Amino acid sequence: MQQPIKNILIVGGGTAGWITATFLNRFLDPKLCRITLVESEAIGTIGVGEATVPPLVAFLRAMGIDEAAFMKASNATYKLGIKFIDWHRGADEIWHPFGVVGAPQIANLPLFHHWLRQRQEGRDASSYVSYSLQALLGDMSRGPHPLEGNPLATSAIMRQGAYAYHLDARAFAATLRDVAVGRGVRHIIDDVRHVALDQRGFISHVDTAAHGALQADLFIDCSGFAAQLIERSLGDGFVSWADHLLCDSAAVLPLPHDGDFHPCTRATALKAGWCWRIPLRHRVGCGYVYSSRFLSREQAAEELKAHVGQADAAPAHLAMKVGRRENFWVKNCLAVGLSAGFLEPLESTGIYLAQKSVELFLDYFPDTGFDPLLIRRYNQAVAREYDEARDFIVLHYLLNQRNDTGFWRAARALTPPDSLAETLELYDRTGLVDWQGHSLFGDTSFYSIATGFDRLPQTPHAMTAQMSGQATWQAMLQIKAANLALAQSLPDHGDLVRLLHSR
Numbered sequence: 001m002q003q004p005i006k007n008i009l010i011v012g013g014g015t016a017g018w019i020t021a022t023f024l025n026r027f028l029d030p031k032l033c034r035i036t037l038v039e040s041e042a043i044g045t046i047g048v049g050e051a052t053v054p055p056l057v058a059f060l061r062a063m064g065i066d067e068a069a070f071m072k073a074s075n076a077t078y079k080l081g082i083k084f085i086d087w088h089r090g091a092d093e094i095w096h097p098f099g100v101v102g103a104p105q106i107a108n109l110p111l112f113h114h115w116l117r118q119r120q121e122g123r124d125a126s127s128y129v130s131y132s133l134q135a136l137l138g139d140m141s142r143g144p145h146p147l148e149g150n151p152l153a154t155s156a157i158m159r160q161g162a163y164a165y166h167l168d169a170r171a172f173a174a175t176l177r178d179v180a181v182g183r184g185v186r187h188i189i190d191d192v193r194h195v196a197l198d199q200r201g202f203i204s205h206v207d208t209a210a211h212g213a214l215q216a217d218l219f220i221d222c223s224g225f226a227a228q229l230i231e232r233s234l235g236d237g238f239v240s241w242a243d244h245l246l247c248d249s250a251a252v253l254p255l256p257h258d259g260d261f262h263p264c265t266r267a268t269a270l271k272a273g274w275c276w277r278i279p280l281r282h283r284v285g286c287g288y289v290y291s292s293r294f295l296s297r298e299q300a301a302e303e304l305k306a307h308v309g310q311a312d313a314a315p316a317h318l319a320m321k322v323g324r325r326e327n328f329w330v331k332n333c334l335a336v337g338l339s340a341g342f343l344e345p346l347e348s349t350g351i352y353l354a355q356k357s358v359e360l361f362l363d364y365f366p367d368t369g370f371d372p373l374l375i376r377r378y379n380q381a382v383a384r385e386y387d388e389a390r391d392f393i394v395l396h397y398l399l400n401q402r403n404d405t406g407f408w409r410a411a412r413a414l415t416p417p418d419s420l421a422e423t424l425e426l427y428d429r430t431g432l433v434d435w436q437g438h439s440l441f442g443d444t445s446f447y448s449i450a451t452g453f454d455r456l457p458q459t460p461h462a463m464t465a466q467m468s469g470q471a472t473w474q475a476m477l478q479i480k481a482a483n484l485a486l487a488q489s490l491p492d493h494g495d496l497v498r499l500l501h502s503r
């Protein structure tokens with residue numbers, strides 16, 4: 001007879017390990033299922049995931065973690081979107097704001113289609129994202145809620161959770177660790193030396209240096225790029241995305257704070273990739289994601305140092321294996337985080353994908369029978385998440401018109417995944433982007449990026465011809481006026497961050 005899972009062992013104490021531990025602890029009764037996390041002190045964590053996306057807000061709320069306390073402990077600031085600088089032809093800015101742009105629908109149709117019609121009829125010369133409150137706040141460097149009062153009561157952005165955070169990745173993992181351990185997760189510092197399999201090929205236990213054999217019903221591989229369990233022991237394959245994405249390396253160089261608290265991540269195009277700039281409370285996260293086919297380590301370090309004006313600095317270097325697992329769940333082993341896959345951090349998807357993997361796992365939660373159908377369906381669901389995120393990242397490169405380096409020409413010449421090519425074709429011909437079923441990036445995200453790169457459909461959605469252009473134009477003008485009035489009433493983001501951290 002199959003038994004309920006009674007023992008879970010998580011290997012790895014990076015962000016993915018502690019997200020997994022916190023989440024499972026919240027929903028599994030500690031009296032019925034024991035969760036243990038083992039992590040190596042010697043190996044350490046990658047510690048560079050510093051920009052996040054809105055689902056983290058919902059995650060923290062579901063975990064019962066107080067936002068103000070979390071922000072303080074993680075040196076966090078607010079993030080309202082991403083600004084892509086110089087990606088198109090050079091000397092340009094493209095916004096990907098969080099939340100709805102303008103209004104979810106006007107007369108049952110996304111604002112994008114109305115905007116396109118108004119534009120083609122000569123009424124509207126402004127950009128699509130000029131209807132976004134988050135983009136406006138970003139440009140004005142304003143925070144998402146007033147200085148005083150309950151944020152949830154005083155701000156629709158906060159109520160809707162249409163924002164995210166910049167955070168210190170190591171401090172964030174430590175914050176989650178304290179929560180999880182405080183709620184009963186067992187924490188072991190040790191090195192996993194060997195993974196033992198039983199006669200069915202399931203993991204029976206792992207051997208550690210100081211704590212001997214650790215047994216469990218279910219093992220969760222959060223060991224980072226090493227993928228100690230799922231790949232090295234169970235031999236699961238890796239689907240490389242090298243054909244679709246060129247960047248495979250990073251040079252990381254945290255900067256001292258310059259007093260700029262822009263509430264958005266800035267991604268500036270450089271010669272063979274892009275540089276992130278993430279304002280935390282106490283420092284600025286910064287690094288260069290680049291393609292080793294077009295730039296050596298030394299060249300990347302020199303370009304980055306010149307770009308940020310730190311001639312004497314010594315960036316740390318990372319190699320990145322871009323792609324995902326063939327299977328995220330094999331027998332009694334689940335992979336979460338970098339062991340499951342990696343997508344360059346252009347849209348800050350790493351922490352999200354770990355979160356989503358473990359949230360989906362609860363939907364497919366097994367007993368000790370580990371039903372293969374359950375496993376197959378979970379693997380399909382997680383693969384969809386990864387592939388959708390990949391398509392959105394590829395879109396940014398595909399639409400660029402830079403001609404200054406071989407990297408940018410090669411990036412737009414790569415063959416896009418079929419799923420993206422078809423979405424783009426539908427968009428070009430009809431204006432429709434049917435990404436409503438996507439859980440992270442929906443049609444609004446696509447429209448923000450595509451319009452930023454001046455890629456517009458041949459014709460507005462056919463429904464716009466069924467409506468009065470004048471009436472929708474008035475509604476659009478009202479959205480802009482309301483956004484401006486609201487933005488003017490909100491405080492400087494730097495003042496808000498200083499206040500939050502002083503409490």
Ligand SMILES: Cc1cc2nc3c(=O)[nH]c(=O)nc-3n(C[C@H](O)[C@H](O)[C@H](O)COP(=O)(O)OP(=O)(O)OC[C@H]3O[C@@H](n4cnc5c(N)ncnc54)[C@H](O)[C@@H]3O)c2cc1C
Pocket residue numbers: 011012013014015016017038039040041042043044045046047048049050051052169190191192193222223224225226228250287318320336337338339345348349350351352354
């Ligand atoms: C350059 C770069 C920038 C990034 N930027 C972002 C971003 O802005 N936003 C975002 O969301 N994501 C970002 N990411 C991704 C993000 O860093 C990761 O998704 C996140 O940190 C999760 O990492 P992890 O916990 O899977 O692995 P790691 O942080 O590598 O942790 C691995 C853990 O496994 C343990 N371990 C390994 N082997 C053993 C062993 N044998 N025995 C015991 N323990 C072991 C280690 O001790 C460690 O605790 C970025 C990644 C890179 C490379």
